Amino acid sequence: MNRKQVQSAIKIKNMNKFHVAFKFQTTAPRSCFTGPPGAILTPGESIMATVFQFVEPPYNNEKPTKQKKKVKFKIMSLKVKGVIDVPELFDELIDLVAVEQIVQVVFLDVAHPSPIGS
Template sequence: MSVADHNRSHLDGKHRRLFPFWQSGTTSSSPSSPQNHFQFQNQNSRENDAASNGRSSSKLSSVAKSLLPARRRLRLDPANSLYFPYEPGKQVRSAVKIKNHSSSHVAFKFQTTAPKSCYMRPPGGILAPGESLIATVFKFVEQPDKNEKQLDQRSKVKFKIMSLKVKEGTDFVPELFDEQKDEVVIERILRVIFLKADRPTPALEKLKHQLAEAEAELELRKKPQVEISPKVVGQGLVIDEWKERREKYLARQQVEAVDLL
């Protein structure tokens, strides 16, 4: 063997010891190899796709949630319309029963597209869970134009009823709905429908019944709360109010007699 061949063989062995991945028949596991670099790119791509899909799913779920109808807190009767007797040139009344069927206190508020000719009593309030009331709606019916029919059953006037979840003990003020706009739910938009006042119909009879109930509720709220039950003191003794007053009077008379002596 020549000296050159000996030196070449010595150098090849040295290179194999220093850089074993150069040896033939050996697969490199270094991340700098083309195969591992491709696998690394695929892994990053999968991770990016997963993150992108997660963001897309979150965005889609939020959009779907915004498109879903809000859960109503109030039950209305009638549910979609306000019925008024048709009497041109007069102020007529309608009624709607509002019941809170949620498990929390709920504030409600009316709005109308014709505030100059309509108003509500009450215009808003707070209902406890399960509580209900009958609201009265007043509307002035204008005389029809020459081109209009004498009785146009559907009016362009609309009423909107909104609700807001509140804490127990909250006092009702209309500003509540401005301060918490994001929590306000539009319960219903009620359309005005006129009924012939001289023609009995189930809708007209129901309206008359609800108006009578609303008046009775209003009178009941106006009356002061009078304690009609007898007073119970001591160990369950029932004391008649007149007897109690008489005993106080006799005791006062005895004191005055002692002073005179």
């Protein structure tokens, strides 16, 4: 297969007066990853995270919006008291996750028109 890596950026900002840990989850961990996968943000701090995906070209000139596989991302966040190890934190405290935000990331091929609004 002729797979290609595409990427998109997302800005995450801590709008709280306390430290917040965040972590990405995806339905396709073998073909998608994020950098960073998680971090601790101080009050008012923001970070640009990059979402990477390995995609395969459409079969038989299929439109990108009709591809069967849909990848979903979720950002989980949790109030914390300073710098700690993020992956272990979410494994231990998954029941206390404060916010879950589903993020739709649309990867577009520059050679094709945008499917948004179609």
